[in-house]
Amino acid sequence: MKSTMASSETNQAETNQERRLVDCVFPAQRPAPRGLAVVVGMVAVAALSLLLNGCSEFVSNLSPTPTVPSNQTIPSPTPLPLPENATVGARILARGYLRVGIRYDIPPFGYITDEGGVAGFGVDMGHELARRWLGNPQAVEFQQIRTDTAIEHLQAGNVDIVITNLVHTQEREELVDFTLPFFIDGHALLIRTSDAVSITEPGDLQGRPIAALSWTDAADVLQASVPFTLTFRTFDRFDAAVAALGQGEVDAVTELRSRLFWGNRLLPETTIVGQHTSASVAFAFPEDNAFFADLVNLTFQEIVSDGTYAEIYTRWFPLEYPPTVEHWPGSGSVPSLAETPQTFNAPDTIAAIQQRGYLVVAMPTDRSPFAYLDAAGVPVGYEVNLVQRLAGRWLGDPAAVSFVTTTIEGGREMVHNGQADIVIGGLRHTRALERELDFSLTTYWGGEGLLVWAGTPITNLMALNGQPVAVLETSQSVFQQAMDETGARSTVMPQPTLDAAVSLLEGGYVVAVVADRADMLGRAYATPGMGVLPMRLAYIPMAVGLPPGDSDFRDLVNLTLLAMKADGEFDALYTAWFDDSPPTMEAWPGAPTHSLRLTLETQVTPEG
Known part of the structure; x- marks a missing residue:
């Protein structure tokens, strides 16, 4: 599912627009090394273009990019030459600055100011990445791209990352990697x-x-x-x-x-x-670079969490709130650019599946309702059924799966080491695990919820006012914040374990238990009359774990999930296991250019 060069684009209309656009098109310019925020050369031509095309009034309404301090030193470049399969991070360190692809003609994402500089959301975000990765917000070079050439520039190594109005389409997903969306177009x-x-x-x-x-x-x-x-x-x-x-x-x-x-x-x-x-717009960067993908994604998480994203977004889109970005729990997991490996060889999970003829899936035995063994020792559960559906679409046989029972930790290690293709069992997509594995699109929303007896008058937080509640110690801060927002007050009984909390509910000492709903669902399934309310006090994304750095396999998984979502199979499977609404998925327009059906080199019946 890989292409060495993107020769075409999904949306031909976008290509035509940029080639025929005569309103505000600027000549191709290549900033000098360490050209930083100001484009050098051809300024007079750019200004003339603005005047000829009637855009000077438009540009004057936009604020130039904020001045950034330049009193920091760019880290010394690493020795050259680099190997052909050098990672993106190694190339950044070698040259000493970041290369960001932006459009010069699409305010407020990126444009040329009257003074000949570049400004916009992408410019400010590029400075921010340079500050966090290289210690100097000025250690960045901006290169002009078009929507129809952005993928080519990434694949050729001309830019390290693209930050513009590039829609995350299904076709582009097969060619480069993307972050979570920073803008919702449509x-x-x-x-x-x-x-x-x-x-x-x-x-x-x-x-x-x-x-x-x-x-x-x-x-x-x-x-x-x-x-x-x-x-x-x-x-x-x-x-x-x-x-x-x-x-x-x-x-x-x-x-x-x-x-x-x-x-x-x-x-x-x-x-x-x-x-x-609706269509997701996201940062785009080269695929099959596991460390760089972690660096980009985890830095974006940090930028969102500390308020920098909202500050930059509202600077350029002042009349609207920034879109909600999926939050991965945890902190302190952003790697340093200095840790980047020199080279990286991506695994080829698809080739391994084609050769053996079936999937190898690691799973726990006791993670109901996600993945567990029934009384007969047969693998069952929501995620068990999900990977069976994937096998059916890829291999033509839902039974073409070998389930290997282990612990969650053991399953993660198997996938990381190439001994399994997928690990299931209700994995939380945390920042720490992002550095260990890749993840599919979110297939379930965990987070704190309420475990109650059926028929109870407890249906919301206000009903807990004045009532005794067993709260897992790890969930106390979330529960307290939620109660403060409602103004209700309850008698909190902190508990060290879920078993201890459930015992209080079973004994009638409390009216509800507060813990992560993904952990409580198994108890609710096993105890007649007990249930987890659909409401969530927090949202934690959960997904299946995949081999790190294998962009092609992650693409296959995610594009198949989108196909299942589109034809209703995903929602039907979800509602068979849960009584709340299925999760929405990112809007990636278009369709895959490659078939989601794999060609097998052999036909083998799995043992498990």
């Missing part, structure tokens, strides 16, 4: 602020003229969202469409939200409303 409407009461969604556009670009699919997407025929006026230029809105010739402009921000600054008396599609 089709929306740009309207005059004076119309904000009468136009809030696509359904309010009946009989109103709408501007759409002739070379994107926005009109088709909008038409598909309503049951009546819409009236469109097409434009070849985005600024012309926005001008028509300002002159009252149309009542809305339909486009991707990331582009409508541009229109909002061209015409400040406008508002973005009515988003009707």
Whole structure:
């Protein structure tokens, strides 16, 4: 499922847009080494381009990138030359600075200022990564990319990371790696602020003229969202469409939200409303670099947790809250760039499966309802069924799985060492484990919950007011925060173990137990009349564990999960085991370019 060079892109409309865009396109520029935040050379040409294309007013409305201190020293580069399979981290250390790919023509993600510098969300985030990884926010070089060339630049090693409005599509997932989304794009409407009461969604556009670009699919997407025929006026230029809105010739402009921000600054008396599609936008970086993937993902977690992400986001998107980023529990797990290995050879789990003809899955025996052995010693559980469904789609036989029973810790070690393809058993996706394994998309949300008797009046936190509650010691802070938010007060009885807490519930000494719901579900399944409420006091992502650094296999797992989600198989399996709503999954538009069915080199019946 790997390609050495991305020769095409999923969204051809994006490619056409960038090649035909005459509103604010800047000439290709390559900043000098350690060009840092300011682009050197060709400034006059860039400024002329701004004037010719009518963008100077737009750019002047945007604040330049904040000044960053430069009194720190860039770490000394490591000796050259580097081996051909050098890791991304080794290349950064060797040159002494980070290379970030950004677009120069898509404010507020990235653009050229009147002074010839580059600014935007991607620029500020690039400085932040350089500060955390190299000790100097100025140790960064920004290189111009287009959406249709971003993957090529990553694969060729021209840039280390791309931070722009690059949508995480299923096709791109097969070519590079992505972080969790930092921006949720999608089709929306740009309207005059004076119309904000009468136009809030696509359904309010009946009989109103709408501007759409002739070379994107926005009109088709909008038409598909309503049951009546819409009236469109097409434009070849985005600024012309926005001008028509300002002159009252149309009542809305339909486009991707990331582009409508541009229109909002061209015409400040406008508002973005009515988003009707969703697509994840994330940092992109080269695949099959396990250490660098951990560095990027864990740094992003830290940037979110300490408030830096929200600060940078609201600086460039001041009219909205930043999207909620999936939180991986734990702290202090971000590796140092100095720890980066010089080389890394990615495992080939897919080839191993094709050769043997079945999956090898490590599982515990007692982790109900995720993975356990029934009275006859047969593997059962939600995740057991899930990997069987994966085997059915990949190999044509749900029984093509060999389950190896072990502990959770033993299973993690087996996967890490290449002795198993997958480990299951309700693994929490923590920051510490991110450095040990790769993970699938989230397949279950753990986190603190309430274990109660069926028929109890306890259905929410307010019902605990004045009541005795057994709280696992590790869950006390979460419970206290949740109770403080509701204003209720209960008698807390801290307990060192889940067994001790459940004993109090069974004896009638407390009305509820507070602990991680994933741990309590097994007790609830085994005890008639006992159940875990659907509510969660916190959210901890849980997923299946995968071999570290094998991007192709992780892609196969995640793209298959998305296919199962799309056709309803995932939700049907989930509701067979749980009584709450199935987890949503990231919106990756498009479809895989490779088949999710594996070609076998042999046909062997698994023993387990």
